[in-house]
Amino acid sequence: xxLTLADIVTLYESRGHEQYDGEPVTQLEHALQSAHLAExxxxxxxLISAALLHDIGHLLHDFGETPSMKGLxxxxxxxxxxxxxxxxxxxxxxxxxxHVDAKRFLCAREPDYHDALSADSKRSxxxxxxxxxxxxxxxxxxxxxxxxxxxxxxxxxTAKAADLPVPGxxxxxxxxxxxxxxHRLKRQPA
Numbered sequence: 001x002x003l004t005l006a007d008i009v010t011l012y013e014s015r016g017h018e019q020y021d022g023e024p025v026t027q028l029e030h031a032l033q034s035a036h037l038a039e040x041x042x043x044x045x046x047l048i049s050a051a052l053l054h055d056i057g058h059l060l061h062d063f064g065e066t067p068s069m070k071g072l073x074x075x076x077x078x079x080x081x082x083x084x085x086x087x088x089x090x091x092x093x094x095x096x097x098x099h100v101d102a103k104r105f106l107c108a109r110e111p112d113y114h115d116a117l118s119a120d121s122k123r124s125x126x127x128x129x130x131x132x133x134x135x136x137x138x139x140x141x142x143x144x145x146x147x148x149x150x151x152x153x154x155x156x157x158t159a160k161a162a163d164l165p166v167p168g169x170x171x172x173x174x175x176x177x178x179x180x181x182x183h184r185l186k187r188q189p190a
Contacts, residue, residue, distance in 0.1 A: 002086030022120030
């Protein structure tokens with residue numbers, strides 16, 4: 001079942017108030033902060049949409065609070081893809097799919113990166129396969145959209161500030177709409 005833009009808004013309105021695991025923000029606050037950071041850094045609508053939607057997979061299941069505390073990797077980066085694939089193209093979906101691997105990559109390439117991760121992010125890192133070795137890091141770098149996934153990962157890591165004033169969900173709908181429209185245009189025969 002593919003989500004519509006209205007479904008995405010409804011999902012954030014109905015479940016976005018849930019706490020973002022181990023952090024001082026809600027799921028919606030984290031999404032909005034991520035998208036705001038992407039917008040501030042001049043990302044296009046497809047990547048801003050990826051920043052807004054990168055953790056929506058957490059809202060598409062009910063594993064309870066902080067699955068990593070139970071030793072569970074909720075594979076949220078994959079769980080959301082079937083729901084978003086009808087609406088968005090690779091420029092939005094691939095950074096979402098790769099944002100967990102981007103954490104594994106950054107830990108391999110930047111030793112200080114791991115130290116700066118939150119406790120829950122370190123715990124989930126182990127469940128997600130741990131830090132990449134050199135060969136895995138090189139393979140990741142060669143993937144299309146890997147650099148966008150790294151940008152998304154950095155916004156993801158920063159988007160955890162309590163009570164940070166950012167635009168609301170309505171502000172970012174135009175980016176979701178633009179990314180969806182771009183995907184539709186690319187799918188149309190010439």
